[in-house]
Amino acid sequence: MRIGVEQIGGWRRILIYGALFALGVLLLEWIDYQRLVRSRSSDIWLFLVALGFLVLGIYLGGRLLRAPAPRPFDGNPQARAQLGISDRELTVLEALAAGKSNRQIADALHVSPNTVKTHLANLYAKLEAERRTDAVARGRALGLIP
Amino acid sequence: MRIGVEQIGGWRRILIYGALFALGVLLLEWIDYQRLVRSRSSDIWLFLVALGFLVLGIYLGGRLLRAPAPRPFDGNPQARAQLGISDRELTVLEALAAGKSNRQIADALHVSPNTVKTHLANLYAKLEAERRTDAVARGRALGLIP
DNA sequence: ACGAAAATCACCCGTTCGGGCGATTGCCCC
DNA sequence: GGGGCAATCGCCCGAACGGGTGATTTTCGT
Numbered sequence: 001m002r003i004g005v006e007q008i009g010g011w012r013r014i015l016i017y018g019a020l021f022a023l024g025v026l027l028l029e030w031i032d033y034q035r036l037v038r039s040r041s042s043d044i045w046l047f048l049v050a051l052g053f054l055v056l057g058i059y060l061g062g063r064l065l066r067a068p069a070p071r072p073f074d075g076n077p078q079a080r081a082q083l084g085i086s087d088r089e090l091t092v093l094e095a096l097a098a099g100k101s102n103r104q105i106a107d108a109l110h111v112s113p114n115t116v117k118t119h120l121a122n123l124y125a126k127l128e129a130e131r132r133t134d135a136v137a138r139g140r141a142l143g144l145i146p
Numbered sequence: 147m148r149i150g151v152e153q154i155g156g157w158r159r160i161l162i163y164g165a166l167f168a169l170g171v172l173l174l175e176w177i178d179y180q181r182l183v184r185s186r187s188s189d190i191w192l193f194l195v196a197l198g199f200l201v202l203g204i205y206l207g208g209r210l211l212r213a214p215a216p217r218p219f220d221g222n223p224q225a226r227a228q229l230g231i232s233d234r235e236l237t238v239l240e241a242l243a244a245g246k247s248n249r250q251i252a253d254a255l256h257v258s259p260n261t262v263k264t265h266l267a268n269l270y271a272k273l274e275a276e277r278r279t280d281a282v283a284r285g286r287a288l289g290l291i292p
Numbered sequence: 293a294c295g296a297a298a299a300t301c302a303c304c305c306g307t308t309c310g311g312g313c314g315a316t317t318g319c320c321c322c
Numbered sequence: 323g324g325g326g327c328a329a330t331c332g333c334c335c336g337a338a339c340g341g342g343t344g345a346t347t348t349t350c351g352t
Contacts, residue, residue: 028196049192050174050199057203058210065208086328099280102308114331121311122328130310131338133278134245232298248339260301267341268298276340277308 020056027052076143083126083142090144092119097136097145166206173198222289229272229288236290238265243282243291 028049080090088109095105102120106113120132127142129135139145174195226236234255241251248266252259266278273288275281285291 028192046174046192046195049196053196054199054203054206057200057205058207059203060200061204061207062211063207064204066211088329096279097283099275099277099283101277111329112331114333115329117310118330120309124310129245131245131247132309133242133282136279136282137243137245234299257299258301260303261299263340264300266339270340278339 020060073143073146079142080144085123085126085144089119089123089126092116093123093135093139094145096120096123096132097139166202219289219292225288226290231269231272231290235265235269235272238262239269239281239285240291242266242269242278243285 075090085093091109092105095108100108102113102116106116109116120135123135123139124130127135127138129138136145221236231239237255238251241254246254248259248262252262255262266281269281270276273281273284275284282291
């Protein structure tokens with residue numbers, strides 16, 4: 001069985017960014033206050049403020065508009081359940097996509113090549129494939145493998 | 147030997163971002179000038195400047211520290227040339243990834259299965275693969291196929 | 293016009309793969 | 323405690339595949 005990675009931070013993310021922004025505003029306030037009090041050169045302060053927000057923006061932009069994660073890759077439990085693909089079969093499918101031979105898969109899983117063949121035969125039936133390359137292609141199309 | 151992908155735009159990127167930054171600075175200058183001339187509320191101006199640079203920063207951050215790009219998929223001509231993979235061989239590789247048999251590939255390309263076998267043998271040699279699934283995996287890893 | 297590379301096809305041989313059939317062992321659920 | 327299912331292993335057989343070798347034609351750059 002594969003685990004479902006990445007799904008954290010939805011709420012926390014918003015909170016964190018909100019907090020960061022608020023912090024920036026507060027900083028701005030403070031900076032403005034300091035400027036008035038000490039009557040420093042407004043040019044320098046303006047530059048510092050701009051620089052600070054530029055950095056903040058770069059940081060935010062770096063995480064906010066980070067490419068929509070090419071594919072969180074959840075293993076597509078829906079399709080998997082629908083087709084009734086077992087844990088072992090999925091494992092074999094992954095090894096298949098890695099380009100391994102039956103022999104290699106058998107060794108990696110500590111089972112007989114015959115067992116691998118059985119798993120493969122079941123996979124072919126469930127994926128409606130007739131060849132290993134076919135199974136890989138269909139498995140990928142279904143999002144079962146990356 | 148493996149090739150080194152992604153090394154383009156390094157220079158142009160720096161130039162573009164440098165220009166953008168310079169533009170921001172100029173904008174800042176202009177804004178400051180306007181502020182002095184019209185003697186507007188410095189608070190509002192400071193806020194606007196901060197906001198502007200925040201937006202600029204988000205934009206920059208969005209492209210600067212972006213994940214290695216989910217691969218627009220260009221067929222990776224570099225790797226292809228480096229390995230000396232011909233047009234025909236690429237076509238066969240694509241059909242292979244689609245899960246077709248030698249017979250099907252031969253029919254699709256209007257050639258003999260023997261020819262397909264030859265192309266495949268060349269592909270195996272160039273991709274250092276021993277099986278079709280292996281060739282597909284390596285071809286995909288190299289970005290030769292989607 | 294020549295040579296190199298690509299594309300095409302053929303044959304042999306041994307291995308792998310796919311299809312079919314059967315069997316045993318656990319485990320869960322009712 | 324019987325039915326269902328996943329996982330395991332075995333055997334047989336024919337088809338597909340991979341490895342090797344050799345050959346011809348086309349294409350392209352010089």
